[in-house]
Amino acid sequence: MVALKQLAETSGGNISDETLFRLIAEDLETQGYSIRHGALPDDIANALFLYQQDLNANKYAKAGIGRGNDFLKNKFVRTDEICWITGESEAGRMWVDWSSKLQRFLNQKLFLGLFSFESHFAHYPPGAYYKRHYDAFRGETNRVLSVVTYLNPSWGQNDGGELVIYQDEHDHEGVKVAPAFGTIVVFLSEEFPHEVLPATRDRYSVAGWFRVNTSINNNIDPPR
Ligand code: OGA
Numbered sequence: 001m002v003a004l005k006q007l008a009e010t011s012g013g014n015i016s017d018e019t020l021f022r023l024i025a026e027d028l029e030t031q032g033y034s035i036r037h038g039a040l041p042d043d044i045a046n047a048l049f050l051y052q053q054d055l056n057a058n059k060y061a062k063a064g065i066g067r068g069n070d071f072l073k074n075k076f077v078r079t080d081e082i083c084w085i086t087g088e089s090e091a092g093r094m095w096v097d098w099s100s101k102l103q104r105f106l107n108q109k110l111f112l113g114l115f116s117f118e119s120h121f122a123h124y125p126p127g128a129y130y131k132r133h134y135d136a137f138r139g140e141t142n143r144v145l146s147v148v149t150y151l152n153p154s155w156g157q158n159d160g161g162e163l164v165i166y167q168d169e170h171d172h173e174g175v176k177v178a179p180a181f182g183t184i185v186v187f188l189s190e191e192f193p194h195e196v197l198p199a200t201r202d203r204y205s206v207a208g209w210f211r212v213n214t215s216i217n218n219n220i221d222p223p224r
């Protein structure tokens, strides 16, 4: 187990929520995505890290594509393991609170109409991957904004496991992001195909999605 003090030092102190949210909003406005290193507040990062490390292995479900009746375990597309965050734990609550502050800020600044948030821990064992995909398809979903943050202290250049964000369906080069501790990536769910490359070590992250309200006849579409 890595000492807390050491973890906090890896991100080197944080800017204020307000400043970070403003930078994320500006990035989203100018390029549709935001990559911010060491941005996740240290107390939240450390709490999530410790919680995820303690997660009983059997709490992880093999990640499937889709949800509910569509739930389909598809080894060809992704091989990670996930655990949904419900806010029952202190770590989960801290994360959910921070996310709702971000949600409020982005709604005020960018009028995104974000209505709800869902998120999960993900563990990619060595060699695991998530092939190129969109988090949302135009007209088919209410996922608007994706957020990913990483909980891997001292990630090395040769450890692999990068998130690759592509500009559009024709882009095959992309922008690579190492899953380093405290890095936050936010992007418009319908705009950017992306993938997770295999890593040589265990890769830990939290992925979340802000949704708009698509309730019909006052029947609120539940987050999951
Ligand atoms: C996802 C995803 C990216 C990452 O869970 O949909 O694309 O870097 N995750 O873990």
Ligand code: MN
Pocket: 133, 134, 135, 194
């Ligand atoms: Mn994705």
